[in-house]
Amino acid sequence: MAARILDGKSLAAKVRAAVKRDVEALAQRGIRPGLAVILAGDNPASRVYVRNKVRACEETGVRSEMYELPANVSEEALIDRVLALNDDSDIHGILVQLPLPKQIHADRVLESVAPAKDVDGFHESNLGALLAGKPRMVPCTPAGVMRLLDHAGVAIAGAHAVVIGRSNIVGKPLSLLLLQRDATVTICHSKSKDLENIARSADILVAAVGRAKLVTGRMVKPGACVIDVGVNRLTDGSLAGDVEFASASEVAGWITPVPGGVGPMTIAMLLENCLRAASASH
Ligand code: NAP
Numbered sequence: 123m124a125a126r127i128l129d130g131k132s133l134a135a136k137v138r139a140a141v142k143r144d145v146e147a148l149a150q151r152g153i154r155p156g157l158a159v160i161l162a163g164d165n166p167a168s169r170v171y172v173r174n175k176v177r178a179c180e181e182t183g184v185r186s187e188m189y190e191l192p193a194n195v196s197e198e199a200l201i202d203r204v205l206a207l208n209d210d211s212d213i214h215g216i217l218v219q220l221p222l223p224k225q226i227h228a229d230r231v232l233e234s235v236a237p238a239k240d241v242d243g244f245h246e247s248n249l250g251a252l253l254a255g256k257p258r259m260v261p262c263t264p265a266g267v268m269r270l271l272d273h274a275g276v277a278i279a280g281a282h283a284v285v286i287g288r289s290n291i292v293g294k295p296l297s298l299l300l301l302q303r304d305a306t307v308t309i310c311h312s313k314s315k316d317l318e319n320i321a322r323s324a325d326i327l328v329a330a331v332g333r334a335k336l337v338t339g340r341m342v343k344p345g346a347c348v349i350d351v352g353v354n355r356l357t358d359g360s361l362a363g364d365v366e367f368a369s370a371s372e373v374a375g376w377i378t379p380v381p382g383g384v385g386p387m388t389i390a391m392l393l394e395n396c397l398r399a400a401s402a403s404h
Contacts, residue, residue, distance in 0.1 A: 124371055124372065125348070125370075125371040125372075125373075125374040125375055125376055125377040126274070126375065126376050126377075127376075127377060127378075127379060128270050128271075128273075128274050128347075128349070128376050128377065128378045128383060129379075129382065129383075130266070130270055130378060130379075130382055130383040130384055130385065130386045130387045131382040131383075131386045133269065133270060133273050133386075133387065133390075134266075134386035134387050134389065134390040135386075137269070137387075137390035137391075137393070137394065138178060138181060138182050138390055138393060141182045141184075141390070141393045141394060141397055142181070142182040142183055144397055145182055145183040145184060145397065146183065148397070148400060148401065149183070151404070153400055153401070153404050154183070154184075154185050154212075154400075155183075155184045155185065155214050155215070155396045155397055155399070155400035156184070156185040156186070156187065156212045156213045156214050156215070156396075156400070157175075157179055157184055157185070157186045157187070157213070157214070157215040157216075157217060157241065157392075157396045158186075158187045158189060158207045158210075158213045158215070158216050158217070159172055159175060159176060159186060159187070159188050159189065159217045159219065160189045160191065160200070160203060160204070160216070160217065160218045160219065161188065161189070161190050161191070161219045162190075162191040162192075162193070162195050162200060162218075162219070162222055162223055162226070163191075163192070163193035163195075163222070163223045164193055165221065167355070168219045168220075168221070171219065172188070172219050174389060175217070175389055175392060176188060178389045178390070178392075178393055179393065179396075182393055184393060184396050184397070185212075187213070189203055191203070193223050194223070194225070195223065195226070196225070196226075197225065197226045197227060197230060197231065200218075200222070200226060200231055201230065201231055201234045204216060204218065204231065204234045204235055205234060207239070208234075208235070208236040208239060211403075213239065214239060214241075214396060214399040214400040214403050215239055215240075215241035215392075215395060215396040215399050215400075216235045216236070216239045216240065216241065217241055217242055217392070218231055218232065218235065218242075220291075232244045232245060233245060233246060237258070237259070238399060238402065238403065239399055240259050241259060241262075241392055241395040241396050241399055242259075242261060242262060242291075242392070242395075243258075243259040243260050243261035243262065243265075243295070243395070244261060244290065244291060245259070248260075249261075249290060249294075249295065252295055252298050252299070253298060255302060257299075257302075259395055259398075259399070260295065260299070260391075260395075261291055261292070261295045262388045262389070262391035262392045262395065263291065263292050263296070263330075263351060263384060263387075263388045263391075264292060264295040264296035264299050265299070265387075265391040265394075265395075266384055266387025266388045266390065266391045267296055267299075267328065267349050267351070267384060267387070268296075268299050268300075268303070269387060269390075269391070270349070270378065270383070270384070270387055271326070271347065271349075274347075274376055276326065276347045276376060277325075278300065278303040278304065278305050278326070279303060279304035279305065280304060280305070280306070281305050281306070281325035281326050282305070282306050282308070282323055282324055282325050282326070283297075283300040283305040283306065283307045283308070283324060283325065283326040283327075283328065284307075284308045284310060284320055284321055284323070284324035284326070284327050284328070285297045285300070285307065285308070285309050285310065285328045285330065286310045286311075286314075286317070286321065286327075286328065286329050286330060286331055286336070286337070286364070287310075287311065287328075287329070287330030287331045287332075287351070288309050288310075288311045289330065292330040292351055293309060293311075293328075293330045294309070296328060296330070297309050300326070305326065308320055308323075308324075317341070318340065318341050321337060321341035321342070322340075322341055322342065322343050323343065324342075324343060324346055325343065325346055325347065326346065326347045326349065327341075327342060327343075327346050327347070327348050327349070327374075328349040328351060329348075329349070329350050329351060329352055329363070329364035329365050330351035330352065330364070331352055331364045332352055332353075332354060332364065333352065333354065333364055334352070334354040334356060334362040334363070334364065335362065335364070335365070335366040336352075336364045336365075337350075337364055337365040337366065337370060338365075338366045338369050338370065339366065339368075339369030339370045339371075339372050339373045340369070341370075342370050342373040342374050343373075344373050344375075345374070345375035346373075346374050346375060346376075347374065347375060347376040347377075348365055348370050348371075348374040348376065348377045348378070349378050349383075349384065350363035350364055350365040350367075350377070350378050350379075350380050350383060350384065351363075351364065351384050352364030352365070352380065353380065353381075353385065361380060361381055362380060363378075363379075363380030363383075365377070365380075367379065367380070
């Protein structure tokens with residue numbers, strides 16, 4: 123039986139519409155959420171991501187400011203820009219697009235963002251709050267995955283969730299969110315042995331690796347919910363996830379497409395975080 127599609131594109135449109143209504147309500151109180159986006163260097167994929175985020179801001183009434191810095195920008199100059207934005211009361215959210223140029227320590231830059239304006243949820247204090255079970259700013263991609271699961275009514279409590287990938291921005295925070303909702307969570311990574319069997323025991327299987335078609339239908343338990351976070355550019359220029367959609371969707375109960383699954387939800391959650399930051403600042 124073919125899997126049901128978890129349609130991130132349409133759910134994200136609903137979230138954006140709700141954000142737009144809330145932005146209008148905030149405007150009645152004289153507050154306009156403002157997001158600053160910093161793009162350092164000329165990574166073409168980053169440019170596309172930033173453009174999509176800025177477009178989503180415009181659509182929902184969130185004011186956005188773009189700061190484009192050259193690829194050879196110094197770490198000090200980049201951090202100075204962040205610090206100035208920390209002090210700008212019209213800016214409620216600061217997003218530093220990753221990856222950063224090689225000469226820059228991304229963790230130092232991310233730590234310079236005021237936690238209250240850290241709409242990406244990457245600051246150690248926000249990640250720590252999540253670990254402590256008191257989430258504040260939650261990273262957007264994991265938050266988007268949880269919203270997709272909830273919208274589809276996928277049972278999380280008691281489910282075995284297998285998350286492939288342990289990055290600080292996707293795999294780890296998503297594992298914590300699933301744990302908080304009483305899933306039994308297994309985290310896999312590049313050194314994990316027997317990935318195929320572990321994956322096949324998952325009720326909820328998340329691939330957040332960055333390797334096209336790593337997960338095939340053979341690795342999916344019949345009826346499982348498969349979440350594909352990966353975004354991979356193939357040699358023919360097309361986009362593919364980490365999951366081989368054709369074989370996995372034959373076995374899974376639910377599956378996210380790429381594109382149109384997790385990606386749009388990430389941006390929708392960013393807008394929600396901006397809104398929350400703006401509301402909290404007043
Ligand atoms: P990352 O920082 O490169 O982390 C990749 C993770 O995958 C690491 O934990 C790595 O293990 C693990 N891994 C690598 N090869 C593996 C293998 N053969 N088997 C099992 N695990 C393996 O990547 P990320 O930033 O988390 O992003 C992951 C993917 O999601 C990328 O394709 C990215 O483009 C995409 N992404 C999409 C969105 C969206 O909105 N849709 C947002 C963010 C990221 P080690 O820790 O052992 O190295």
